[in-house]
Amino acid sequence: MAVLKVKFTKTKRDKLAQILWILNWVSVVSGIILFSLGLFLKIEIKKRNEVMAKGDINSVPNMLISVGVVACIINFLGGKICYDCSDANKFSRWKLVMLPYIVCTFCFTFCILVGALMCYTMRNELEESLYLGLRDAIKFYKDTDIPGRCFLKKTVDLLQIGFHCCGNNGFRDWFEIQWVSARYLNMASKDVLDRLKSNVDGKFLVDGVPFSCCNPSSPRPCIQYQLTNNSAHYNYDFLTEELNIWVKGCREALLDYYTAIMRSIGIAALFIWLFELSVLIGVRYLQTAMKNVLLLGDLEGESEGWLLENSFVETAKYNISIIKNLGKANQISTVSGLNDPNIDVQNTNCGKTNVTTKSIPAAK
Numbered sequence: 001m002a003v004l005k006v007k008f009t010k011t012k013r014d015k016l017a018q019i020l021w022i023l024n025w026v027s028v029v030s031g032i033i034l035f036s037l038g039l040f041l042k043i044e045i046k047k048r049n050e051v052m053a054k055g056d057i058n059s060v061p062n063m064l065i066s067v068g069v070v071a072c073i074i075n076f077l078g079g080k081i082c083y084d085c086s087d088a089n090k091f092s093r094w095k096l097v098m099l100p101y102i103v104c105t106f107c108f109t110f111c112i113l114v115g116a117l118m119c120y121t122m123r124n125e126l127e128e129s130l131y132l133g134l135r136d137a138i139k140f141y142k143d144t145d146i147p148g149r150c151f152l153k154k155t156v157d158l159l160q161i162g163f164h165c166c167g168n169n170g171f172r173d174w175f176e177i178q179w180v181s182a183r184y185l186n187m188a189s190k191d192v193l194d195r196l197k198s199n200v201d202g203k204f205l206v207d208g209v210p211f212s213c214c215n216p217s218s219p220r221p222c223i224q225y226q227l228t229n230n231s232a233h234y235n236y237d238f239l240t241e242e243l244n245i246w247v248k249g250c251r252e253a254l255l256d257y258y259t260a261i262m263r264s265i266g267i268a269a270l271f272i273w274l275f276e277l278s279v280l281i282g283v284r285y286l287q288t289a290m291k292n293v294l295l296l297g298d299l300e301g302e303s304e305g306w307l308l309e310n311s312f313v314e315t316a317k318y319n320i321s322i323i324k325n326l327g328k329a330n331q332i333s334t335v336s337g338l339n340d341p342n343i344d345v346q347n348t349n350c351g352k353t354n355v356t357t358k359s360i361p362a363a364k
Helices: 010-047 059-084 095-121 123-139 152-163 171-176 190-198 250-296 312-328
Strands: 006-008 303-305
Touching: 006 010, 006 250, 010 059, 010 250, 059 095, 059 250, 095 123, 095 250, 123 152, 123 250, 152 250, 250 303
Parallel strands: none
Antiparallel strands: 006 303
16 A cells, blocks of 8 residues: 555646756755855864864765765756656656656765764764874974974964863863973073973973963963962962963863854754755655556546555565565576576476377368
C-alpha cells in the first residue's frame, strides 16, 4: 500500500511543477549561502592558524563548501526538470532520470544534515588543536630573531588584546616558561644569573606576564610583574584582590568565539536541510503523479502521487534484497559440468536420455 497517497488534477500538477521550479531556484540561493558560510568559517580558522595545531579542524568548512557547490548544481537541474514537468510530453524525456535524481538528492540532503551536526561535534577537536597550538606559540614567544617564529610574539599579543585573554589556560601559564628574549636580559645582573641557575633547564622564569595581558579598564596601573608578591606593590593582595590583567585563558576565549560561529552555522544548515527535504518531497509527488498520468494515458485526467509505492517495511526489505543480490551477481557458478565462469546458468540436458517423443503420423 502506497504511503501518503495524494490525488492530483492537471491543474494541481501544473501548480506543483511551477511552485517546485521557484523553490529549486530558492534552493540554489541556499546552496550559495552554505558555500559562503563554509568559506567564512574557513577564513576565520585560517586567521588564527598560527595558534592552532594541524588536524581535521578544516573538515567542517570543507564539507559546507562542497555541499554548497553540489546544492547549486543539483537544484539548478531540479528547476529545469520541474519546469518541463508542467508538460506531459516534455516529462517523458525526464522519466528515466527523475528517480535517480531523487535518490541522489536524498543523499545530498543527508550530507547537509551531517554538515550541520558536525558543527556541533567539532568542539573537542577544536579545543585540542587550540591547546596544542597556543602551548607552542607561548613557548616560542621569545624567539623574535628565529625565522619561522619571529611573528609569534605579535600574533600572541594581538590575540590577547583582541580576545581579552591571557595565556593558554590562564595567566599562570606565563610563569612556567621563559617569555623574555635572552637578548634583553642583563647577564651582569646577579638577579638574572640567580634565576637562570635556580632553574634546571637554565630558564629565566618570572611571575610576570606580557603587557598584552593588561586590562585597560582596570582602575589602577597594570601590575604585570611580581604578581604573586604582595610586598612589591602598595595595598595589593593577589589572592583576594581582583587582578588588573585578563584572567580568562585564550583557549577558552577562542573556543567560545568559534563555538558561537559554528552554532549559528549549524542552525542555518539545519533550516536549509529542512527546506531541501520539503522540496525533495514535492519533487517525489510530482514524479509519481506524472508517471501515473502516462500509465493511465489520460493527460488531462486525475492521477495519484505518493511518497513510497509500498509501506516502509516492504520498501526496506526490497532495498535490502537488492543490496544483498549485488554481491551475488559476480559469483562463479559451482554447478557441475559448467566450465565457463562468466555464465551463471545451469546447463540444459539436450541429450535423448529420458526424453519421450511422439511420432509424427504419416500422411495418407
